[in-house]
Amino acid sequence: MTQIQHGFATRAIHDGQEPDPRTGAVNVPIYLSSTYELQGIEKHRGWEYSRVSNPTRDALETSLASLEGGASGHVFASGMAAIAALVTMLSAGDHVICGDNVYGGTTRLFSQVIVRHGIEFSWVDTSNPDNVSRAIRPATKLVHIETPTNPLMTLTDIRAVANVCHEHGIPMSVDNTFMSPYFQRPLELGADIVMHSTTKFLNGHSDGLGGVLVANKPEHAEAFRFVQKCTGGILSPFESWLVLRGVKTLAVRMKQHDENGRKVAAFLAQHPKVSHVLYPGLETHPQHELAKRQMSGFGSMIAFEVGTRANADKLLQSVRVITNGESLGGVESLISHSATTTHAALSQEERERIGITEGLVRISVGIEDVDDILNDLDQALANL
Numbered sequence: 001m002t003q004i005q006h007g008f009a010t011r012a013i014h015d016g017q018e019p020d021p022r023t024g025a026v027n028v029p030i031y032l033s034s035t036y037e038l039q040g041i042e043k044h045r046g047w048e049y050s051r052v053s054n055p056t057r058d059a060l061e062t063s064l065a066s067l068e069g070g071a072s073g074h075v076f077a078s079g080m081a082a083i084a085a086l087v088t089m090l091s092a093g094d095h096v097i098c099g100d101n102v103y104g105g106t107t108r109l110f111s112q113v114i115v116r117h118g119i120e121f122s123w124v125d126t127s128n129p130d131n132v133s134r135a136i137r138p139a140t141k142l143v144h145i146e147t148p149t150n151p152l153m154t155l156t157d158i159r160a161v162a163n164v165c166h167e168h169g170i171p172m173s174v175d176n177t178f179m180s181p182y183f184q185r186p187l188e189l190g191a192d193i194v195m196h197s198t199t200k201f202l203n204g205h206s207d208g209l210g211g212v213l214v215a216n217k218p219e220h221a222e223a224f225r226f227v228q229k230c231t232g233g234i235l236s237p238f239e240s241w242l243v244l245r246g247v248k249t250l251a252v253r254m255k256q257h258d259e260n261g262r263k264v265a266a267f268l269a270q271h272p273k274v275s276h277v278l279y280p281g282l283e284t285h286p287q288h289e290l291a292k293r294q295m296s297g298f299g300s301m302i303a304f305e306v307g308t309r310a311n312a313d314k315l316l317q318s319v320r321v322i323t324n325g326e327s328l329g330g331v332e333s334l335i336s337h338s339a340t341t342t343h344a345a346l347s348q349e350e351r352e353r354i355g356i357t358e359g360l361v362r363i364s365v366g367i368e369d370v371d372d373i374l375n376d377l378d379q380a381l382a383n384l
């Protein structure tokens with residue numbers, strides 16, 4: 001926690017990334033070594049075997065812990081591997097409260113895999129903290145939320161839910177993938193654990209998968225270090241290095257994502273072919289005040305409604321600068337049809353219940369020249 005005195009952009013460039021003590025290299029080397037020379041029985045230089053720890057991975061874990069203001073970082077081979085590691089804290093008989101509109105892969109992992117291990121889930125609309133209070137049972141051992149949600153951009157008041165959790169001594173984890181620590185730091189608002197798919201904004205270049213858990217409490221740090229060693233789903237040295245490289249430009253990228261995101265949202269909101277736009281930065285967003293309070297920017301994730309599946313299809317086939325593809329958070333703009341991609345695992349009824357219609361399109365606004373993005377959307381929407 002000694003790094004906190006520096007600003008965010010400085011920490012993103014320097015924390016965990018000091019020049020290499022041996023050579024002075026300003027970039028952290030990629031330590032492609034599975035094992036390390038020991039100096040005697042039970043004597044080592046800090047590293048024994050790379051499943052346990054690796055210097056490149058250590059650098060990334062230090063960096064991400066610093067950016068979230070946490071005590072320790074633990075990186076995994078993907079965001080899903082990080083969430084799977086998170087729930088190893090639990091035992092059969094435990095109960096989890098999970099947001100009802102979290103990432104589709106999280107829903108699939110919990111409801112099709114983890115549930116078979118004797119852990120029960122309640123799916124709750126966490127945008128109202130009272131719903132969380134009401135769902136708490138004696139066996140509740142974790143509250144997991146995502147804010148804003150994908151793709152509906154519904155917010156949860158992190159501080160309010162953290163207060164409920166703390167009253168009952170229940171740890172709270174937040175999937176902070178959509179905002180990145182640049183715009184939202186859940187630990188500062190009372191959460192205990194932050195999770196990210198580093199695949200998205202943290203890496204930022206759509207060239208590698210990864211996930212992280214940032215812990216604030218020693219018992220969680222110890223549990224996550226132990227699960228890295230026991231299950232081995234850790235991030236490779238090369239991919240750790242890619243995220244380190246990405247993180248150095250996180251501050252400038254996020255500023256540009258946010259600037260472009262606001263302009264694209266405003267453009268879509270006045271477009272006659274678009275019936276509504278979901279973006280926390282718009283004054284029409286029902287939780288705009290909460291967004292201003294708990295986030296320092298609005299990011300670049302926008303969902304909007306074009307009426308029918310046929311219209312959505314036409315739009316996705318007509319874009320030229322923007323790419324029709326899943327994922328988000330890279331420098332390039334990506335557009336996708338939520339009902340058939342990220343939320344295909346849900347039944348039509350489940351999708352309709354939460355509001356993911358056939359005409360809903362999600363865009364991750366990149367950092368290209370914003371006029372090129374706007375012109376591209378304009379020409380593509382003209383085909384509808």
Ligand SMILES: *Cc1c(COP(=O)(O)O)cnc(C)c1O
Nearest residue numbers: 078079080103177197199209210
């Ligand atoms: C992508 C994503 C995940 C899963 O991460 P992977 O790196 O694809 O395994 C989890 N949560 C959110 C919000 C995501 O966008």
